Amino acid sequence: MAEFLPFLRTLAMMAAPLAIAGMAGLVSERSGVVNVALEGLMGAGAFAAAAVHYALEGPAGAASAWLALGAAMAFGMVFALPHAAATVGLGANQVISGMGINLLSSGLTVFLCKALFGMERTPVFGLGLLPGLWGFYPTLWLALAVVALTWFWLYRLPSGLRLRACGEHPEAAESAGVPVRRVRCLAVLASGALAGLAGGGMVLTHTIQFTRGTIGGAGFMALAAVSLGRWRPGGVGMAASLFGLAVAASVYAVNLDALRRLPPDFFSMLPYAVSLLVLVALPNTGSSPRAAGSAWPIRRGPGGSR
Amino acid sequence: MDRRAVPAKIGWAVFLERLTATDARLGVAVAGLGLLAGGLVAALAGGSPLGLFRALLQAATGWDAARQVWNIRYVGEWLAVATPLILTGLSMGFAARAGLFNIGAEGQYIAGLTAAQFAALYLPPVPVLHAFLCVAAALAAGAVWGGLAGWLKARFGASEVVATIMLNYLAFYLSRWLTQAIPGATTYRTPAIPASAQLDAGFLKTLSGGSNLGWGFFAALGAALLFWWLLERTRMGYALRASGLNPDAAMAGGINPGRVGIFAMCLAGAFAGLAGASVALGSFNHGRVLSEFDNYGFMGIAVALAGGARGFGVAAAGLFFGLLASAQTLMQGQGIPRELAVIVSGIVVILLSMKAGLGALAGRLGGSAVGAPCDARPEPGEGNGG
Numbered sequence: 001m002a003e004f005l006p007f008l009r010t011l012a013m014m015a016a017p018l019a020i021a022g023m024a025g026l027v028s029e030r031s032g033v034v035n036v037a038l039e040g041l042m043g044a045g046a047f048a049a050a051a052v053h054y055a056l057e058g059p060a061g062a063a064s065a066w067l068a069l070g071a072a073m074a075f076g077m078v079f080a081l082p083h084a085a086a087t088v089g090l091g092a093n094q095v096i097s098g099m100g101i102n103l104l105s106s107g108l109t110v111f112l113c114k115a116l117f118g119m120e121r122t123p124v125f126g127l128g129l130l131p132g133l134w135g136f137y138p139t140l141w142l143a144l145a146v147v148a149l150t151w152f153w154l155y156r157l158p159s160g161l162r163l164r165a166c167g168e169h170p171e172a173a174e175s176a177g178v179p180v181r182r183v184r185c186l187a188v189l190a191s192g193a194l195a196g197l198a199g200g201g202m203v204l205t206h207t208i209q210f211t212r213g214t215i216g217g218a219g220f221m222a223l224a225a226v227s228l229g230r231w232r233p234g235g236v237g238m239a240a241s242l243f244g245l246a247v248a249a250s251v252y253a254v255n256l257d258a259l260r261r262l263p264p265d266f267f268s269m270l271p272y273a274v275s276l277l278v279l280v281a282l283p284n285t286g287s288s289p290r291a292a293g294s295a296w297p298i299r300r301g302p303g304g305s306r
Numbered sequence: 307m308d309r310r311a312v313p314a315k316i317g318w319a320v321f322l323e324r325l326t327a328t329d330a331r332l333g334v335a336v337a338g339l340g341l342l343a344g345g346l347v348a349a350l351a352g353g354s355p356l357g358l359f360r361a362l363l364q365a366a367t368g369w370d371a372a373r374q375v376w377n378i379r380y381v382g383e384w385l386a387v388a389t390p391l392i393l394t395g396l397s398m399g400f401a402a403r404a405g406l407f408n409i410g411a412e413g414q415y416i417a418g419l420t421a422a423q424f425a426a427l428y429l430p431p432v433p434v435l436h437a438f439l440c441v442a443a444a445l446a447a448g449a450v451w452g453g454l455a456g457w458l459k460a461r462f463g464a465s466e467v468v469a470t471i472m473l474n475y476l477a478f479y480l481s482r483w484l485t486q487a488i489p490g491a492t493t494y495r496t497p498a499i500p501a502s503a504q505l506d507a508g509f510l511k512t513l514s515g516g517s518n519l520g521w522g523f524f525a526a527l528g529a530a531l532l533f534w535w536l537l538e539r540t541r542m543g544y545a546l547r548a549s550g551l552n553p554d555a556a557m558a559g560g561i562n563p564g565r566v567g568i569f570a571m572c573l574a575g576a577f578a579g580l581a582g583a584s585v586a587l588g589s590f591n592h593g594r595v596l597s598e599f600d601n602y603g604f605m606g607i608a609v610a611l612a613g614g615a616r617g618f619g620v621a622a623a624g625l626f627f628g629l630l631a632s633a634q635t636l637m638q639g640q641g642i643p644r645e646l647a648v649i650v651s652g653i654v655v656i657l658l659s660m661k662a663g664l665g666a667l668a669g670r671l672g673g674s675a676v677g678a679p680c681d682a683r684p685e686p687g688e689g690n691g692g
Contacts, residue, residue: 082656092659095407096611100655103608107648114643115351213598217475220409224468265483272475279469280462 015244016139017202021222024194031187032167036098039219040105045196046203047109048075050210076196084188091295128204151233167289246271340654357640365633382517388628393581394606399615404570405550410470412603413477418579421447423593426503448579456571460564496593522584534617
């Protein structure tokens with residue numbers, strides 16, 4: 001048992017940002033907007049959190065990390081704005097627009113580091129988020145709350161039903177008086193805020209500064225979690241936990257005597273191999289939102305009325 | 307709305323309409339717009355926009371406007387940098403035409419790179435033949451790594467998006483593991499690769515002032531041609547496009563979507579594997595133990611999307627992104643952060659994603675019957691691929 005709690009802590013530390021980012025992807029895709037920009041939005045959030053925390057750590061003390069998370073949400077939302085404008089406003093191809101955001105974010109965050117701090121990264125902050133109850137990072141409780149609230153919103157509130165309708169059958173939603181474009185726009189912005197929060201939580205618990213490699217593919221892992229979790233909050237949360245479990249296992253396996261002769265790269269491979277196996281083993285019940293990826297209103301060519 | 311009531315078209319609406327009439331025109335316009343935006347960002351950050359354009363001019367023509375000297379080596383470097391980008395773009399594009407979202411070009415690139423390095427170190431150094439075998443090994447490794455994702459989808463219904471993301475990481479760590487196991491390898495490099503394995507072309511080196519430009523660039527152009535020929539002129543290409551446009555109709559027409567998917571991913575992987583070979587045998591004289599992703603595969607997604615997943619479009623887009631990439635070090639020299647090049651690529655990709663909307667906007671503004679020709683075709687890579 002003495003070994004078990006630290007293991008759980010590592011698991012939670014790795015899984016929490018993925019779960020929050022997974023909810024970001026979920027909210028956007030259930031409204032009908034594919035969001036492959038999670039990686040970039042997380043990067044924007046991580047940059048903002050690291051920069052704000054570095055600046056406020058001295059004057060604001062313990063509140064600084066939470067203010068930094070707020071800044072991460074705001075910055076994530078700012079970076080989601082072009083995605084919303086392009087996909088909802090101009091009916092852009094959602095995958096292309098999302099990849100554009102990823103590029104923009106990877107360039108602009110490092111660019112801003114250079115402009116603000118004169119180097120390719122933010123300066124090192126002293127303490128990030130500190131472990132609290134039972135030695136878990138607060139990101140765990142944040143992640144649990146975000147998953148629960150997302151479920152409650154999507155399945156128990158009228159606005160959540162409307163959001164899902166926009167992703168399944170926008171025509172029906174529109175005829176029932178749901179403003180599809182407004183709903184989708186707000187969903188993308190909420191997605192940006194959540195992804196920013198995930199990135200901020202990640203930089204404040206995993207490391208001591210923001211660099212170009214801080215997110216390191218976590219956004220794509222979250223995208224995988226959305227698909228693996230079949231676009232349902234509980235499922236996506238479980239998929240994120242599975243990734244966390246695999247990473248924690250690989251961290252601990254390095255210390256087992258029987259496995260010590262294997263190279264470290266072998267252990268780094270494990271999480272991805274496990275995920276691939278789960279992907280293959282799970283029955284494929286296609287349940288992606290039916291209208292995700294298509295613009296609304298559907299353009300009817302020349303002379304078509306809106 | 308009564309069309310006769312519409313006043314004579316406004317000049318700039320006509321302009322916008324003409325601009326969005328073909329993909330090529332739109333691409334050029336968007337690239338220009340992206341560069342202007344880049345200049346603006348440079349100016350906002352206190353740098354000189356002129357420096358950005360000077361760096362690009364120098365990367366494209368070799369002309370150093372500040373020092374008034376000309377060095378053709380920069381052109382060679384540009385084409386050398388564009389080579390893997392064109393190839394990974396073709397990789398993503400080929401899968402996209404079959405309706406598959408291949409995020410795995412990075413992993414397939416790594417598979418190709420690693421196989422090329424192994425072949426270069428272990429096969430007998432026979433001139434010409436050695437290099438051919440190395441490239442063949444890279445093609446095969448890339449095809450296997452891509453085909454694996456296609457097979458997982460066909461056999462188990464596994465989403466190729468998730469599978470290729472995982473395969474990227476698996477390829478990365480597997481490559482590190484295997485490469486470090488080579489006798490004489492350190493934590494970052496292997497012993498030297500014999501000259502017989504390299505894709506250098508002596509005359510090209512002389513012509514381009516000692517740049518890294520080699521046979522790889524011509525292989526990339528050949529691959530773009532092959533891409534077009536396969537898709538537009540063969541039965542398999544027809545089946546592939548059909549299942550990309552409408553899988554149900556294709557299946558009803560007797561096309562086996564599983565087989566088509568495996569074929570598409572194999573070919574996509576081979577393109578990316580060739581990109582790996584072009585870097586392993588073109589830019590380095592030793593094998594590398596990767597310390598991070600080279601990112602050619604991820605950039606290839608943007609290249610393919612910008613190039614409309616069509617052979618010549620992708621080649622053009624690869625040249626443009628390659629130009630931005632090769633201008634990066636020159637930008638540093640002009641006192642402009644190199645990240646500006648990435649920002650410009652991002653802006654260009656976002657603008658390109660809106661082309662349907664821009665076309666429709668032009669149609670509305672002009673009130674014309676021409677409307678939005680770009681709308682008529684389904685976008686490659688549309689849908690969530692889940």
